[in-house]
Amino acid sequence: MSVTVAARGAAQAAIETRVPGLVEQLIASRITAGDATLWGPAAEAEASIRLGWxxxxxxxxxxxxxxxxxxxxxxxxxxxxxxxxxxxxxxxxxxxxxxxxxxxxxxxxxxxxxxxxxxxxxxxxxxxxxxxxxxxxxxxxxxxxxxxxxxxxxxxxxxxxxxxxxxxxxxxxxxxxxxxxxxxxxxxxxxxxxxxxxxxxxxxxxxxxxxxxxxxLDEAEAASLLLAVDAPENPGLRLGAAIAGTAPLRDKLVIVADGTHIVGLGDWIEQLIAESTGKEGRGILPVVVEAGAPELTSGAEDVQVVRLVADARATREVVEGEIEVSGSLGAHLLTWQYATAVAGVLLGINPFDQPDVESAKVAARGLLDARPEPVPAVFTDRGVEVVGPVELLAGAATLEDALARLEGAVPADGYIALQAYLDRLAHAELAAVRPAVAARTGRPVTFGWGPRFLHSTGQYHKGGPARGVFLQITGTLADDLEIPDRPFSYGQLIAAQAAGDAAVLTEAGMPVVTLRVRDTAALDVVRTALS
Missing domain, CATH: 3.40.50.10490 (Glucose-6-phosphate isomerase like protein; domain 1)
Structure with missing residues (x-):
């Protein structure tokens, strides 16, 4: 089974207006043939060694x-x-x-x-x-x-x-x-x-x-022939046009699993698109949400909904303004890769580099080497240390005050990134606060586990449009663990990764508030406040 891409509204209009030009320019066959010139002269050297997929x-x-x-x-x-x-x-x-x-x-x-x-x-x-x-x-x-x-x-x-x-x-x-x-x-x-x-x-x-x-591999191979052909029905061209060809660009791509048998596909798509397109002040921000999420019905002009379904249009018509994608896992993997490469063509960016991922790594390494004292908290409330810009938090005395200040700083076309540098298995329930923040603010909200997301949406945060506000939740809630033959522990490493990323984001002019928790009781306070 190959992939089927169906759409209505702005996404369908993008398919109708963009795909004929992509077909005429032979984009699909040129990607397949390894044509490194598709993304411009600046990207050619990188693209020439990155098309083996x-x-x-x-x-x-x-x-x-x-x-x-x-x-x-x-x-x-x-x-x-x-x-x-x-x-x-x-x-x-x-x-x-x-x-x-x-x-x-x-x-x-x-x-x-x-x-x-x-x-x-x-x-x-x-x-x-x-x-x-x-x-x-x-x-x-x-x-x-x-x-x-x-x-x-x-x-x-x-x-x-x-x-x-x-x-x-x-x-x-x-x-x-x-x-x-x-x-x-x-x-x-x-x-x-x-x-x-x-x-x-x-x-x-x-x-x-x-x-x-x-x-x-059989599933991917079944899709590969159609993906390589310069034809209007090519799902890679259709999907690429739908996600990157709307006018004006709907650059918040809200992804929801709705009947698909594939488990966790949204998280993989998130990394592929965010790290590929978030650069030079441009890009598409994937926002992985749950069924019933506020973003699905917000009507925001910068939001594009993608539903991952069992069978597109088999039992109902595509929702107005949405994209529906169905297919086998192998076909999905290859189709989204083609679509992301096509999106790079339409956006005029290099989809194969990730320059801003390195900036947070360098900052973290510098903090590990220098071992500075932790940044002092602006205030502490119920065991939660609140760290952030004094000008943003001035006069705030409670955790709820700080959250209101940060949420109030979201641009009209911006987003909120919740980032938990914690054990994602032991504290998985924390991710459930995401829809409450989205409902309260009316803006898309991403949730990422650190340092995992640094290799994913971290590139978009720093290389894409500077429209984000960031809430970090950090703390060593278990006993620290030494790393054999290294001068730093895991607790020190994850703290440096969080602090390094915050420093790079702050330098880029975006607000970052960090909530440091020392025990699960303090984490419960944070979860309640966010909810």
Whole structure:
């Protein structure tokens, strides 16, 4: 089953006006052929080494047998649990693939000490770990690898028998891992991280967890022929035009799952679009929402709703002003990649770089090296330390005052980003505050777990239109955890990541308020105030 894209209203008008020109310019076939000139001269060097994803199905086929053989070998050693250590594109695709297939995979994409400790303590003797990093120098992944190596050694298991590495050829991680005797899968270096779902980054952890990889690749292959053809019915062209071709641009893309069998697809789409388009002061902000979310009926002129459905228009007509997308998982993955590349053409930006992701990393590293004292709170209320711009918080005495000030600072065409640098498994209920904030403010609200979102919407926050206001929730609610052979702990690392991102956002002129909580009682206060 391929992907079907249906639309009404402004999105349908964009399809009708934009797709004929895209067909005439041969955009689909040129993307497939690796034409790096499509996104302008400034993007050509990057694009020339980032279009391998269009051939990922064929390139990845030989991997399936290798992964299946390794899965059987691990099972013979008593392995019943797979953990994935990875960030951004290295973790989001396997998470969607395994959840949709209904097979268990523990995804560790955090530096929260409690979340790391839980991953280390859960049936370690029956665990194998996939360490995925395209660059081979991701600080979160490198730290997690050290922790699992030490934990395996502590129970008498050789880490080289239980840790599998996925990285780009020639990366520092490949070099050290090969020298140490680890099993290493190298991915196609011409595929960027967020486009890597159908490469080794998506397939190795998913296949080891038990997913039928041939079926997934078959689904993508079935869609690939239509996606490569310059025709009005091409779903990649239609979807790209619908999300990036409206006039004026509806740059808040509200994504809701409504009947689709695919679990968590919105989170993967969020990373793909936000990191690809949020730059040069332009871009599309994906806003992943739940059924009944206020954004779905707000009528805001900058909001475009996308429903992920089981079968577009099968049982009802598309809602006025919305886009409906249906299809198999493999087809979705490839179609959204084409659509994002098309969106880059329409927006006039390079969809393959991510310059502002690095700025927060540099700031965090600087804070780890310098170890400054924490920024003092403007005030403390019921155990919650409130940190932020004095000019914004002047006169505020309660948490509710601070939230009202921040929400009042949202531009008419802006958005609110809620960012929780906490254990996303232990405190998952915190995300439920999102719709209340959206209803109260009448503006789109995103919710991200730090540092996970730094590899996703973090690029849009700093590179896209400067229209956001940001609420951070931070605090080490579990015992801190040391990182083997590193001069900083997980608690210090996640605090530096939050502070570094806040510093970069503040420097860009956007308001950031941080709520520091020291225990679950204080977190309950925050949740109640937000709700």
């Amino acid at each position: 269009t051939q990922a199905v064929a390139v990845s086929r030989p991997l399936v047998a290798e992964i299946t053989t390794l899965r059987a070998q691990l099972a013979e050693r008593g392995v019943t649990r797979i953990v994935l250590c990875g960030m951004g594109g290295s973790s989001l695709a396997p998470e969607v693939i395994t959840r949709t297939a209904g097979v268990p995979l523990t995804v560790l994409d955090s530096t929260d000490p409690g979340q790391v400790a839980d991953a280390l303590d859960d049936h370690l003797g029956h665990t194998a770990v996939v360490v995925s990093s395209k660059s081979g120098s991701t600080v979160e992944t490198e730290s997690q690898k050290r922790s699992f190596e030490a934990a395996f050694r502590a129970i008498g298991i050789d880490p080289t028998e239980r840790i599998i590495v996925v990285t780009d050829p020639g990366s520092p991680l490949e070099q050290t891992s090969v020298a140490a005797g680890y099993r290493v899968f190298t991915a196609d270096p011409t595929v960027g991280g967020r486009y890597s779902a159908l490469t080794a980054f998506g397939l190795v952890p998913s296949g080891l967890a038990g997913v039928d990889l041939d079926a997934l």
